[in-house]
Amino acid sequence: MKLIFTLAFIIAACSNNNTEDVISIGGRPYEHMETNNMESIPLAKQSSVPLETGLLSPDISQKLVRSGGINFQSEAIEKDYQHIKGMLGGFNAYLENENQSNDNYRKSYFLSIRVPSEKYDSLLNAIAKIAFRVENKYSNVDDVTERYYDLQNRIQNKKELEKRYREILSRANEVKDILEIERNLNQVRTEIESIQGQFNYLSKQIQFSSLQVQFYEELPYGLNSPKKKGFWVRAFNALDNGWQVFLTVLIGLLTLWPFYFAGVLIFVLVVYFKKRKNKHL
Numbered sequence: 001m002k003l004i005f006t007l008a009f010i011i012a013a014c015s016n017n018n019t020e021d022v023i024s025i026g027g028r029p030y031e032h033m034e035t036n037n038m039e040s041i042p043l044a045k046q047s048s049v050p051l052e053t054g055l056l057s058p059d060i061s062q063k064l065v066r067s068g069g070i071n072f073q074s075e076a077i078e079k080d081y082q083h084i085k086g087m088l089g090g091f092n093a094y095l096e097n098e099n100q101s102n103d104n105y106r107k108s109y110f111l112s113i114r115v116p117s118e119k120y121d122s123l124l125n126a127i128a129k130i131a132f133r134v135e136n137k138y139s140n141v142d143d144v145t146e147r148y149y150d151l152q153n154r155i156q157n158k159k160e161l162e163k164r165y166r167e168i169l170s171r172a173n174e175v176k177d178i179l180e181i182e183r184n185l186n187q188v189r190t191e192i193e194s195i196q197g198q199f200n201y202l203s204k205q206i207q208f209s210s211l212q213v214q215f216y217e218e219l220p221y222g223l224n225s226p227k228k229k230g231f232w233v234r235a236f237n238a239l240d241n242g243w244q245v246f247l248t249v250l251i252g253l254l255t256l257w258p259f260y261f262a263g264v265l266i267f268v269l270v271v272y273f274k275k276r277k278n279k280h281l
Contacts, residue, residue: 063148065205066120068139069212072131077217081109083130084213091123092116093211108216120209127213144202151199158192 074080088094093115101108115123120139128134162185169181 060145060149062143063145063206064117065142065144065202066117066139066209067142067211068120068124068209069136069214070124070127070131070134070138071136071214072128073133073135074215074217075132077107077109077215080130080215084111084127087123087126088113088115091119091126093119093123096210104219106216106218108214111213113211113213114208115211117207117209120211124211131215144206148199148202148206151195151202154195155192155199158188158195162188162192 085095093113096112096114098112099110101110113123124137124139128137165181165185165188169178169185172178172181
């Protein structure tokens with residue numbers, strides 16, 4: 001009686017498997033493949049995770065992806081930049097990438113920071129304290145619990161499928177069956193690597209929150225420009241700019257020469273026909 005109950009449990013577990021995990025060789029399910037003295041290998045029971053809202057089991061923790069940023073004006077941008085870089089170590093954070101831009105009016109920094117999720121709020125508040133004027137501060141939280149455990153289960157199921165294929169391969173006798181099993185094994189391995197990559201990326205997002213920091217300093221004059229000097233240099237720059245504008249306009253007028261030619265031709269023709277008409281009168 002106990003054996004019958006065990007077999008019934010295995011059959012029920014097998015019936016719940018996804019169609020993508022059904023083992024087939026040569027277009028036939030493995031259970032119906034004819035082999036020489038090949039023992040039957042039961043399918044492993046698929047794991048399941050109850051993810052209904054508010055019904056997480058005790059061994060499942062909520063998985064959240066946190067992200068946000070802050071934009072602020074600085075009075076001493078280089079000092080603030082060094083200050084932010086220096087404080088990252090105390091939060092176990094690191095600078096993922098940075099970008100600096102300059103123009104004639106302001107100098108700006110854009111920093112992309114990764115910080116452990118549990119220290120995200122502390123780092124964001126610490127950066128806000130050094131700002132001269134905070135212009136924007138925002139945070140987002142994305143619940144990825146279901147996706148996280150779904151990927152985890154899919155990896156486990158695919159590995160179980162790979163294991164069963166290897167067991168069947170060790171017992172297969174016909175060349176065509178061996179080739180078919182190896183092809184299926186390669187496909188399963190490719191799927192495992194793809195899902196594992198998604199899982200690793202999601203795990204990194206959960207473990208390390210993303211923080212975008214953008215700040216700038218207003219400049220009185222242009223960077224690396226003679227306009228930062230005295231009156232006469234600035235006056236010469238103004239004259240030079242005016243000359244450049246004049247040349248630009250002149251070049252623009254020269255590009256219209258076909259219209260000038262057409263206008264002159266029309267004018268000559270009009271004068272010619274008027275003179276001719278007057279002679280006949």
